[in-house]
Amino acid sequence: MDTENEITLRLRFHKDIKENSASLLLKFENYSKIKSDDFTIKTSDNHIWLDIIASKRKYWTPHLHLELEPKGEKSTHIRGLYGPDPTLWTFFMFLHFIIAGVFLIFCAIAYSDYILKNSITIDIVIMALMVLFWLLLYYLAKSIRKKGHPQMNELEKYFHSILKS
Structure with a gap:
């Protein structure tokens, strides 16, 4: 994702996946049970939050919020939003x-x-x-967004690795 030419401060993306939302949510819930050295995952209904673990967080550290929207029985529309710490x-x-x-x-x-x-x-x-x-x-x-860009790339790689599993 090219963030250098973006005016918005909270970057958004959309992705269509040929997998139903229940199985995608199950993937993220399974990954949330596995202790990761770098990331934490929280799920609630069709919402997923990916965060960097507290020991590696700085004030500029982003988080990724995903919303799963079912598009039929075999596909899902994912809305992603990178944002700073809510505080x-x-x-x-x-x-x-x-x-x-x-x-x-x-x-x-x-x-x-x-x-x-x-x-x-x-x-x-x-x-x-x-x-x-x-x-x-x-x-x-x-x-602040520029400083958090490397961690945003890490979150994106982790997100894609979960999708591919």
Whole structure:
């Protein structure tokens, strides 16, 4: 998967397999019972999570979420989503909402100051800083994804090895 030209931060993929979802889920459940030196597998209904073991995890370590969708009796559509640690993702979303909230508040204040014929310089500067912080968050998320790219490749290889078994 070529991730260098992707704009999205959470990479997605789709795959059709000529095997029913029950047997695929059974494969992943069997692999989850085998202790791996590098990976853990969790399953719930038609959802599967592949993670790097805790001792090898860094803050940029991705995880892989798979959703199995039956397409008839002998084929399955797999939706995959690579993402950061849920705690890190929640923190990033929190920061995005704070930045957006501050931007909107100062946008309203700037409008009020403009109507009242007061100076709007400070309001515009703060709004520009919020845009700069948002761009900084985006760059930071891209660099975190780049650091996690080798582990993402490991997760993908492990996923394909389970499918081939």
